[in-house]
Amino acid sequence: xxxxxxxxxxxxxxxxxxxxxxxxxxxxxxxxxxxxxxxxxxxxxxxxxxxxxxxxxxxxxxxxxxxxxxxxxxxxxxxxxxxxxxxxxxxxxxxxxxxxxxxxxxxxxxxxxxxxxxxxxxxxxxxxxxxxxxxxxxxxxxxxxxxxxxxxxxxxxxxxxxxxxxxxxxxxxxxxxxxxxxxxxxxxxxxxxxxxxxxxxxxxxxxxxxxxxxxxxxxxxxxxxxxxxxxxxxxxxxxxxx
Amino acid sequence: xxxxxxxxxxxxxxxxxxxxxxxxxxxxxxxxxxxxxxxxxxxxxxxxxxxxxxxxxxxxxxxxxxxxxxxxxxxxxxxxxxxxxxxxxxxxxxxxxxxxxxxxxxxxxxxxxxxxxxxxxxxxxxxxxxxxxxxxxxxxxxxxxxxxxxxxxxxxxxxxxxxxxxxxxxxxxxxxxxxxxxxxxxxxxxxxxxxxxxxxxxxxxxxxxxxxxxxxxxxxxxxxxxxxxxxxxxxxxxxxxx
DNA sequence: AAATCCTGTTAACGATACGTTAAAGTTCGT
DNA sequence: ACGAACTTTAACGTATCGTTAACAGGATTT
Numbered sequence: 216x217x218x219x220x221x222x223x224x225x226x227x228x229x230x231x232x233x234x235x236x237x238x239x240x241x242x243x244x245x246x247x248x249x250x251x252x253x254x255x256x257x258x259x260x261x262x263x264x265x266x267x268x269x270x271x272x273x274x275x276x277x278x279x280x281x282x283x284x285x286x287x288x289x290x291x292x293x294x295x296x297x298x299x300x301x302x303x304x305x306x307x308x309x310x311x312x313x314x315x316x317x318x319x320x321x322x323x324x325x326x327x328x329x330x331x332x333x334x335x336x337x338x339x340x341x342x343x344x345x346x347x348x349x350x351x352x353x354x355x356x357x358x359x360x361x362x363x364x365x366x367x368x369x370x371x372x373x374x375x376x377x378x379x380x381x382x383x384x385x386x387x388x389x390x391x392x393x394x395x396x397x398x399x400x401x402x403x404x405x406x407x408x409x410x411x412x413x414x415x416x417x418x419x420x421x422x423x424x425x426x427x428x429x430x431x432x433x434x435x436x437x438x439x440x441x442x443x444x445x446x447x448x449x450x451x452x453x454x455x456x457x
Numbered sequence: 458x459x460x461x462x463x464x465x466x467x468x469x470x471x472x473x474x475x476x477x478x479x480x481x482x483x484x485x486x487x488x489x490x491x492x493x494x495x496x497x498x499x500x501x502x503x504x505x506x507x508x509x510x511x512x513x514x515x516x517x518x519x520x521x522x523x524x525x526x527x528x529x530x531x532x533x534x535x536x537x538x539x540x541x542x543x544x545x546x547x548x549x550x551x552x553x554x555x556x557x558x559x560x561x562x563x564x565x566x567x568x569x570x571x572x573x574x575x576x577x578x579x580x581x582x583x584x585x586x587x588x589x590x591x592x593x594x595x596x597x598x599x600x601x602x603x604x605x606x607x608x609x610x611x612x613x614x615x616x617x618x619x620x621x622x623x624x625x626x627x628x629x630x631x632x633x634x635x636x637x638x639x640x641x642x643x644x645x646x647x648x649x650x651x652x653x654x655x656x657x658x659x660x661x662x663x664x665x666x667x668x669x670x671x672x673x674x675x676x677x678x679x680x681x682x683x684x685x686x687x688x689x690x691x692x693x694x695x696x697x698x699x
Numbered sequence: 700a701a702a703t704c705c706t707g708t709t710a711a712c713g714a715t716a717c718g719t720t721a722a723a724g725t726t727c728g729t
Numbered sequence: 730a731c732g733a734a735c736t737t738t739a740a741c742g743t744a745t746c747g748t749t750a751a752c753a754g755g756a757t758t759t
Contacts, residue, residue: 264608265597267635292628294652368640369684381746382686418706419748425708441706443756623735660717661737667719685716685745705756711749718743725736 223249224339227268229259229285230301231277239272242328256280260288268296270335275302286319297338301326318342357392359451360437364388373433380430383408387423391439391449400446465491466581469510471501471527472543473519481514484570498522502530506617512581513540514573528561534619535610539580543568599634601693602679606630615675622672625650629665633681633691642688 226248230236236252243250251266253259255278263271271289275282286298300321320338322331355367363372369385371378380388386408391399405412405420424439424447431437438450468490472478478494485492493508495501497520505513513531517524528540542563562580564573599606605614611627613620622630628650633641647654647662666681666689673679680692 261597261609264631291624292631293649295648368690369687379684383747415749418750421706422708422748424706428707443705625736657738660739663717664719664737666717670718683717701759703756703758705754707754708752710751713748714746716743716745719741721739723736723738725734727732727734729731729733 223247224269225249225251225267227251227253227259227263227266227271227273229253229256229262229272229277229282230274231255232274239328239331242331246332254278256282256285259285263289263292268293270339271296271298272331273298273300275300295342297342299331299334299338357389359392359395359449360434362431362434362437364392371430376433378430384423384426384430387420388427388449391427391447392451395449395451396453398442398446398448402446404446465489466511467491467493467509469493469495469501469505469508469513469515471495471498471504471514471519471524472516473497474516481570481573484573488574496520498524498527501527505531505534506619510538512577513538515540515542517542517544533621534612537609541573541576541580599631601634601637601691602676604673604676604679606634613672618675620672626665626668626672629662630669630691633669633689634693637691637693638695640684640688640690644688646688 226243228236228239228243228250229252230239231254233254236254240250240252248270251262251268253262257279259273259277260280262268271286273282273285277285280288282300282302286300289296289298295318297318297320300319302321302323304323318338318341320334322334355365357364357366361373364370364380364385365372366385366389369380369382371380371385371388387404390404390407401417401420402412405416409416409419424441428439431439436450436452440448440450442448468485470478470481470485470492471494472481473496475496478496482492482494490512493504493510495504499521501515501519502522504510513528515524515527519527522530524542524544528542531538531540540561542561544563544565562576564576597607597609599608603615606612606622606627607614608627608631611622611624613622613627613630629646632646632649643659643662644654647658651658651661666683670681673681678692678694682690682692684690
């Protein structure tokens with residue numbers, strides 16, 4: 216139920232100072248993050264286990280398991296999740312440096328919310344590609360006629376029945392869809408998907424077209440038509456406003 | 458000991474002396490606990506499996522499985538549940554000391570009910586945060602089909618029978634669960650859990666998938682399916698409201 | 700209409716991804 | 730330092746996918 220709330224980023228905030236915690240939570244939620252809070256290390260770990268967390272913000276000084284121990288336990292479960300440490304100025308930087316890994320960062324109290332926000336933006340930029348690859352990137356579901364193409368799960372669904380596509384089939388169909396109702400040159404498709412154009416690639420492509428046509432024959436309004444000597448076009452009825 | 462109304466603490470009492478057992482049960486119920494009784498070790502373990510137990514009071518001298526063996530079996534299922542041993546004065550304390558863990562305590566017969574009550578109060582205070590915070594809080598238990606995954610105790614339970622997972626097995630299964638019914642890229646899983654992606658990590662992951670599948674074969678509605686060249690998906694039936 | 704090129708379709712092959720088991724290596728508690 | 734528990738590496742079997750081959754029609758040109 217708390218899972219995919221749209222595509223909000225889920226932040227685990229562990230901070231024992233109730234006031235600071237509340238302020239941060241408010242701010243983060245205002246910035247459109249989903250916030251999960253905990254007030255000590257053990258609870259923080261429990262919350263981490265329960266939720267799909269995308270970013271951790273951990274106070275270093277925590278009861279019942281300090282920030283480093285907590286971070287270690289989290290690292291045990293997820294090697295690439297970004298962690299931001301909140302630390303008092305007094306703390307030796309070496310200790311942090313020694314601990315923090317590639318994806319980590321730290322920020323010394325007191326700090327402004329803008330400062331925090333900048334750090335978050337930065338760390339997410341650095342780590343994102345690995346993390347959200349599939350989640351935030353782009354749209355994954357394409358609607359064509361009565362079909363729904365899911366490029367993440369590689370499925371093509373119509374009226375309850377589902378075909379499982381291969382990666383290449385899905386990629387090709389997606390490419391056709393992105394240029395629906397316009398003719399795609401054979402060469403263009405080949406270069407895009409195969410990276411080269413020769414006789415065999417050309418024939419291979421035809422085989423894939425055949426397979427896609429087989430999948431698509433349940434809805435006669437969706438067609439892959441050939442333009443002799445030029446290429447293919449995915450015919451799709453336009454849904455209202457486009 | 459602020460337990461919400463309707464959330465009585467469930468005590469498992471295992472004691473073979475029928476008279477003593479009855480007296481203790483009366484007293485505990487008078488003190489507003491829910492009491493589950495058993496008169497030998499094996500029965501005690503069975504009761505433990507059937508009920509949600511919050512505290513165990515075990516006689517050390519028991520037929521069919523002594524208190525220590527029973528405690529070990531219980532520890533196997535729940536690492537943090539508090540246990541109080543009832544022991545005759547004669548028993549060497551070392552033995553108890555050696556056995557009892559952080560959350561455990563013992564009391565030598567004969568003892569007064571007040572004494573017992575104090576011990577219970579104390580042990581619950583000591584252990585409570587671990588126990589109730591999370592138990593009452595929210596699910597730290599993931600339900601998939603007829604299985605229950607407990608990431609704290611590393612157990613996977615179905616219809617009474619329990620598998621003990623390793624940390625890595627549990628972490629992987631949890632990751633799959635957090636993304637249930639969507640395909641997780643192999644790379645993503647490897648980076649998250651192993652921190653790197655190479656040939657051997659990849660093969661190692663396959664080994665873990667095999668093991669998880671073995672655990673999960675009791676419920677045919679829960680499956681780890683492979684999408685060739687992409688990754689894995691945990692198929693789980695959606696429970697009603699989601 | 701014949702000749703030639705382009706496309707449609709099916710089946711089979713080889714490469715690669717995955718499944719599984721067991722042995723070797725590692726870690727960890729004692 | 731030893732043994733138990735766990736993870737990784739190795740080895741081998743199986744399944745799947747993309748390509749190729751082979752053949753069959755159409756389309757276009759002459």
